[in-house]
Amino acid sequence: MPTLTYRDALNQALREEMQRDPSVFLMGEEVGVYQGAYKVSRGLLEEFGPMRVVDTPIAELGFAGVGVGAAMAGLRPVIEFMTWNFAVLALDQIVNSAAKILYESGGQVPIPIVFRGPNGAALQLAAQHSQAWESWLAHIPGLKVVAPATPADAKGLLKAAIRDDNPVIVLEGEMLYNTKGDVPEGEHVVPIGKADVKRAGTDVTLICHSKTVVPALKAAEQLQEQGVSAEVVDLRSLRPMDEETLVASVVKTNRCVVAEEGWPHCGIGAQVVDIIQREAFDSLDAPVLRVTQADVPMPYNKQLERAAKPSPEKIVAAARRVCYLD
Amino acid sequence: MATTVFMEALSPTMEEGRLVKWHKREGDAVQVGETLAEVETDKAIMDLQARADGILRQVAVAEGQTVPVGKEIAVIVAPGETVGAGRGTGDEGRVAPSPAATVAAPSPAPRHSPPAAAAADAAPVKASPLARRMAKESGVDLKLLTGSGPGGRVVRRDLETAAARPAATVSASAPVAPVPPPPSPVPVSRTGAPYEDVPLTQIRKTIAKRLATSLGPVPHFFLTTEVDMERAAEARDALNRQLGDRGKVSFNDIILKATALALTKHRACNAWFQEDHIRYWNEVHIGMAVAVEDGLITPVIRNADVKPLLEIGREAGDLADKARSRRLQPHEYTGSTFSVSNLGMFDIDQFTAVINPPEAGIIAVGSIVQKPVVVDATVLPRRRMRITMSCDHRVIDGATGAGFLKTLKEMLENPLAMLL
Numbered sequence: 001m002p003t004l005t006y007r008d009a010l011n012q013a014l015r016e017e018m019q020r021d022p023s024v025f026l027m028g029e030e031v032g033v034y035q036g037a038y039k040v041s042r043g044l045l046e047e048f049g050p051m052r053v054v055d056t057p058i059a060e061l062g063f064a065g066v067g068v069g070a071a072m073a074g075l076r077p078v079i080e081f082m083t084w085n086f087a088v089l090a091l092d093q094i095v096n097s098a099a100k101i102l103y104e105s106g107g108q109v110p111i112p113i114v115f116r117g118p119n120g121a122a123l124q125l126a127a128q129h130s131q132a133w134e135s136w137l138a139h140i141p142g143l144k145v146v147a148p149a150t151p152a153d154a155k156g157l158l159k160a161a162i163r164d165d166n167p168v169i170v171l172e173g174e175m176l177y178n179t180k181g182d183v184p185e186g187e188h189v190v191p192i193g194k195a196d197v198k199r200a201g202t203d204v205t206l207i208c209h210s211k212t213v214v215p216a217l218k219a220a221e222q223l224q225e226q227g228v229s230a231e232v233v234d235l236r237s238l239r240p241m242d243e244e245t246l247v248a249s250v251v252k253t254n255r256c257v258v259a260e261e262g263w264p265h266c267g268i269g270a271q272v273v274d275i276i277q278r279e280a281f282d283s284l285d286a287p288v289l290r291v292t293q294a295d296v297p298m299p300y301n302k303q304l305e306r307a308a309k310p311s312p313e314k315i316v317a318a319a320r321r322v323c324y325l326d
Numbered sequence: 327m328a329t330t331v332f333m334e335a336l337s338p339t340m341e342e343g344r345l346v347k348w349h350k351r352e353g354d355a356v357q358v359g360e361t362l363a364e365v366e367t368d369k370a371i372m373d374l375q376a377r378a379d380g381i382l383r384q385v386a387v388a389e390g391q392t393v394p395v396g397k398e399i400a401v402i403v404a405p406g407e408t409v410g411a412g413r414g415t416g417d418e419g420r421v422a423p424s425p426a427a428t429v430a431a432p433s434p435a436p437r438h439s440p441p442a443a444a445a446a447d448a449a450p451v452k453a454s455p456l457a458r459r460m461a462k463e464s465g466v467d468l469k470l471l472t473g474s475g476p477g478g479r480v481v482r483r484d485l486e487t488a489a490a491r492p493a494a495t496v497s498a499s500a501p502v503a504p505v506p507p508p509p510s511p512v513p514v515s516r517t518g519a520p521y522e523d524v525p526l527t528q529i530r531k532t533i534a535k536r537l538a539t540s541l542g543p544v545p546h547f548f549l550t551t552e553v554d555m556e557r558a559a560e561a562r563d564a565l566n567r568q569l570g571d572r573g574k575v576s577f578n579d580i581i582l583k584a585t586a587l588a589l590t591k592h593r594a595c596n597a598w599f600q601e602d603h604i605r606y607w608n609e610v611h612i613g614m615a616v617a618v619e620d621g622l623i624t625p626v627i628r629n630a631d632v633k634p635l636l637e638i639g640r641e642a643g644d645l646a647d648k649a650r651s652r653r654l655q656p657h658e659y660t661g662s663t664f665s666v667s668n669l670g671m672f673d674i675d676q677f678t679a680v681i682n683p684p685e686a687g688i689i690a691v692g693s694i695v696q697k698p699v700v701v702d703a704t705v706l707p708r709r710r711m712r713i714t715m716s717c718d719h720r721v722i723d724g725a726t727g728a729g730f731l732k733t734l735k736e737m738l739e740n741p742l743a744m745l746l
Contacts, residue, residue, distance in 0.1 A: 254456050254482060281455050282455050282456065282458070282459045283455070283456055283459075284454060284455045284456055285454040285455075285456040285457065285481050285482040286454060286475070286481065324474065324475050324476075324481055324483065
């Protein structure tokens with residue numbers, strides 16, 4: 001199996017889907033001539049031409065709306081946001097148009113659109129450019145939200161998102177684009193709504209998604225050295241959410257820690273905890289703990305930024321607490 | 327669906343029961359009708375039967391423990407079923423009192439324990455949901471564990487540690503302390519203490535309660551007569567000669583039979599006082615007081631008026647044996663319409679008996695003694711017996727009782743009159 005970066009896995013998915021279906025096109029800031037702010041669209045303009053790889057002005061609301069209109073007309077747009085921090089400007093099109101038109105048209109007008117781009121903090125991009133938006137987006141009925149953590153999942157979920165007849169949000173990660181992993185060639189589609197056990201364990205379940213999968217796996221290794229067997233469950237899909245896999249894991253381990261990049265209040269972890277307490281109540285040996293970004297705007301200062309982010313150490317500490325080891 | 331096993335009302339008057347012995351243990355497979363446990367009621371030791379097929383779980387009462395009727399004492403689950411899941415209302419296991427209750431209508435209706443009684447067990451114990459589930463499934467009493475979690479919360483490892491220890495220290499299904507031996511009926515002080523407090527046994531509690539509802543509220547009066555038993559003795563000797571080794575007729579059998587027959591001629595005395603009405607019985611069921619260890623009980627000879635003497639004798643013997651071994655079933659000691667208490671064998675000349683409510687009368691039989699009696703102006707030795715009838719004046723007036731007693735006396739003095 002070839003080893004690819006997350007970036008190239010996305011590129012492969014886009015290329016394959018554009019080859020497969022002429023109604024698929026890519027649109028966004030710098031996706032064409034510049035080949036993408038993060039080089040995800042490298043080579044696509046050359047291969048598919050300016051009708052299918054469309055550079056836009058700096059006008060998120062405008063090109064998101066063009067995308068929704070194109071989807072209404074029968075195309076399958078992939079809208080790239082340079083980051084989700086900028087996509088806030090386009091939320092009206094995403095929330096009020098893309099997510100609602102199928103409903104408001106009485107099921108007559110599907111919107112097969114993908115909105116994608118990097119989400120969450122990178123390094124020292126400060127408060128306005130270091131935000132995790134998944135709980136905003138996953139809150140909305142009418143949207144599907146996926147957040148792949150590995151190159152293979154990035155390819156498989158982006159392909160599934162493009163083929164889906166509903167608006168799908170694909171949350172990527174600036175810090176993930178350079179990560180490498182084995183990626184199946186060709187037809188590799190990861191179904192939306194399925195979590196993935198990234199590491200099996202018996203003593204505590206670490207639930208994570210996107211960028212927190214990395215610190216969760218590191219935490220599991222550290223815990224192993226301390227005699228605690230941690231199971232790492234990658235949500236992959238935030239809406240719909242794979243309750244079955246989460247519950248099965250917690251029923252097995254009896255303890256759970258949920259990690260996410262977002263803020264604690266009304267976060268994705270809050271939704272996970274709701275599922276766990278409801279469906280696995282009698283299996284819980286300890287309250288579920290959450291590891292999140294500190295409940296503050298992201299500091300620019302390097303040390304403070306590190307202190308504010310979820311980390312393997314924070315996940316280990318929480319796991320030890322739910323195991324009553326500290 | 328799990329079926330809760332309740333302490334059932336195994337006698338019409340039972341309000342609590344002592345679990346004498348579990349026949350099935352935690353985890354045993356049980357079938358409907360199988361005996362789960364022996365329970366000492368206020369009257370006897372009864373079998374508590376399974377009301378569902380499945381696996382016995384959550385045995386919450388130790389042998390020797392006394393719990394109120396209606397208290398959950400275990401659960402029967404389907405194989406593989408998780409205890410606690412799908413328990414429904416918990417009423418599935420609740421059952422009607424024993425069938426005899428319909429016969430013994432006047433007895434206080436069996437009561438399920440009020441919520442307050444159950445609440446004693448609900449003292450808060452901090453435990454994780456998992457620990458609670460594990461404790462339930464393994465029958466461990468969480469209260470006996472020390473929680474190692476924050477604030478003393480009992481968590482999984484505490485259950486696991488407990489499981490590694492001898493079961494008796496943590497298991498609710500095993501006695502926490504050794505079950506004290508049943509108190510001897512007549513406590514003998516060996517310690518030199520001025521007194522000893524002996525807890526009331528179930529049967530003594532019932533006797534206390536039942537008799538206090540008799541002599542207090544029931545207006546008793548007493549009629550005594552002396553019966554010449556010469557002819558009865560002759561008849562008994564003749565019958566026994568005839569029977570040979572086929573059986574024996576006792577004076578008591580003759581008295582029971584005569585009482586039953588006399589009642590058929592005096593229905594006014596074969597009655598129950600029922601607060602707003604009097605129930606005059608057309609059938610005659612004679613209660614026969616039997617002394618048992620630490621108490622007494624009155625098994626019933628049903629339809630004694632139509633049963634042959636020999637059968638009455640055999641039944642009386644069987645019932646007395648069962649009573650003494652405390653194996654009487656409720657239908658064997660409920661529903662009598664009139665009672666006979668005989669202390670003749672204890673050399674008691676005469677006594678008064680306490681009415682067994684709601685019956686309206688009881689005959690107290692003294693011993694048969696030889697006395698000089700004037701017969702046709704001659705003093706002769708005769709076997710004589712004194713009987714005293716206690717009457718509930720709300721049902722039986724003096725003359726009514728006297729009329730019955732006269733008939734009984736005639737039958738005993740001339741057993742051939744029973745044929746009339």
